[in-house]
Amino acid sequence: MADTSDVAGPAPYDNPNDESTEMQLVLAIVQDEDAGPVIEALTSAGFRATRINTVGGFLRKGNATVVVGVEKARLHRALLIIRDNCETRTEFFVPTAPGEVGEPYPLDPIQVQVGGATVFVLDVERFERL
Numbered sequence: 329m330a331d332t333s334d335v336a337g338p339a340p341y342d343n344p345n346d347e348s349t350e351m352q353l354v355l356a357i358v359q360d361e362d363a364g365p366v367i368e369a370l371t372s373a374g375f376r377a378t379r380i381n382t383v384g385g386f387l388r389k390g391n392a393t394v395v396v397g398v399e400k401a402r403l404h405r406a407l408l409i410i411r412d413n414c415e416t417r418t419e420f421f422v423p424t425a426p427g428e429v430g431e432p433y434p435l436d437p438i439q440v441q442v443g444g445a446t447v448f449v450l451d452v453e454r455f456e457r458l
């Protein structure tokens with residue numbers, strides 16, 4: 329008889345590895361300078377976190393996206409830790425205008441306030457450690 333074990337396993341919602349009950353996914357975009365302290369504080373408080381090096385679309389400057397999978401009951405604590413470890417900083421952006429002979433030329437710098445953190449919180453449909 330053919331082995332159907334690879335297709336006849338438990339349905340996803342019965343999966344014993346599924347730990348997703350009441351989980352949320354936090355995506356926190358933070359400034360490079362704040363990423364180390366944020367990760368340190370999160371892990372010290374018992375959260376698991378992943379840092380992804382990212383680049384902001386407007387300033388084209390390196391920043392970091394911190395990914396945290398967290399039980400709903402601990403979400404507030406995670407957000408407080410992120411907030412408390414991120415600063416607001418002033419950056420300057422130099423826009424350019426197209427030049428008449430090729431090279432774009434710089435316009436007056438624009439001042440922008442960056443941070444503390446830009447945070448998205450998503451429901452987690454499923455979470456497994458395989």
Ligand code: 2BA
Nearest residue numbers: 357383384385386387388389391440441442443444445446
């Ligand atoms: P950036 O895109 O490099 O933006 C840096 C800062 O520039 C922003 O700070 C904001 O103050 C300003 N800025 C961004 N777009 C602008 C625009 N079209 N006109 C004028 N000023 C603008 P934050 O708002 O604190 O954002 C920090 C970083 O968070 C962003 O870096 C981006 O990587 C991320 N981010 C912010 N909002 C986002 C969103 N809705 N979706 C995805 N990523 C976002």
